[in-house]
Amino acid sequence: MSIFKNIQKFILSNTRDTKPDIFAQEDEVMREFKNFSNSYRIGILCYFTDYDMQEEISNYKKRLEQLGYECDVLLFIDKKERENNIYLQYFDWNDLDKKTLLPHSPKTDRIIVKKYDMLFNLYFQPSLPLLYIAQMSQAKCRVGPYNDALKKVSDILIPCDEGENIASLIIHINSTLKLKPYERKNI
Numbered sequence: 001m002s003i004f005k006n007i008q009k010f011i012l013s014n015t016r017d018t019k020p021d022i023f024a025q026e027d028e029v030m031r032e033f034k035n036f037s038n039s040y041r042i043g044i045l046c047y048f049t050d051y052d053m054q055e056e057i058s059n060y061k062k063r064l065e066q067l068g069y070e071c072d073v074l075l076f077i078d079k080k081e082r083e084n085n086i087y088l089q090y091f092d093w094n095d096l097d098k099k100t101l102l103p104h105s106p107k108t109d110r111i112i113v114k115k116y117d118m119l120f121n122l123y124f125q126p127s128l129p130l131l132y133i134a135q136m137s138q139a140k141c142r143v144g145p146y147n148d149a150l151k152k153v154s155d156i157l158i159p160c161d162e163g164e165n166i167a168s169l170i171i172h173i174n175s176t177l178k179l180k181p182y183e184r185k186n187i
Contacts, residue, residue: 031155034141035177039117041070043139045130046166047123048077054088056166057122061088068182074111076123076130096129103129112136118143120173121154122166143177145169 042064046057057073064071075090077083083090095105103109111133119137121144123130134142134153144154145164151157158172173179 030140031142032140033156034118036069036118036179037183039069039141040182041114041116041118042072043111043114043116043119043137044071044073045111045119045121045123045133046073046075047125047127047130048075048083048086048090051085053166054086056170058088060170067179068184072111072114072116074107074133076127078127091129101128102132108133113138115139117141118177120144121150122169124160124164124169126150143173 044057044061046053048054054075057075061071061073073088075086075088077086077090077092080093082092089107091103091105091107095103095108097104103112108129116137116139119134119139119142121130121134121142124145124147126147126149131150131153134144141156142154143156143158144150145160146157156176158169158176160169160172
């Protein structure tokens with residue numbers, strides 16, 4: 001084969017458009033079943049729908065902290081304009097990469113790299129930014145409602161009815177994972 005043919009073959013083979021998998025993880029996380037008695041750090045991801053939902057999430061976070069757990073919350077607000085009445089940590093369209101629409105901010109990166117024992121996906125409809133954070137998370141166990149779209153990003157799926165809301169999902173999670181006060185392990 002001539003040198004021209006070799007160069008042509010090399011150039012054509014390298015210019016083919018191969019789309020990388022945006023959900024491919026570089027480091028494989030060892031996922032395992034966890035319940036509350038084996039956990040300490042808990043992360044909560046939620047899709048902001050209304051102010052009452054924010055209050056329920058805030059009360060749940062406070063309750064977990066009173067029981068001795070470390071808890072972080074991150075809401076996704078699907079609006080272009082800024083919200084003034086949100087007191088929980090959140091990200092919005094300004095925190096997404098303009099080209100890929102994936103989370104690209106310090107707030108979202110902290111949730112992705114923090115080694116949570118459990119990550120609660122408290123949203124019912126798939127949202128690309130939240131799915132990306134849940135997939136890339138370093139959490140040992142990801143918990144979410146039973147939904148075909150959330151199977152890839154949840155290690156434990158909690159059964160829920162069609163008309164479920166956040167409060168009933170929290171009750172199902174607490175009963176399935178046996179919520180009780182945190183007990184420090186003996187060293």
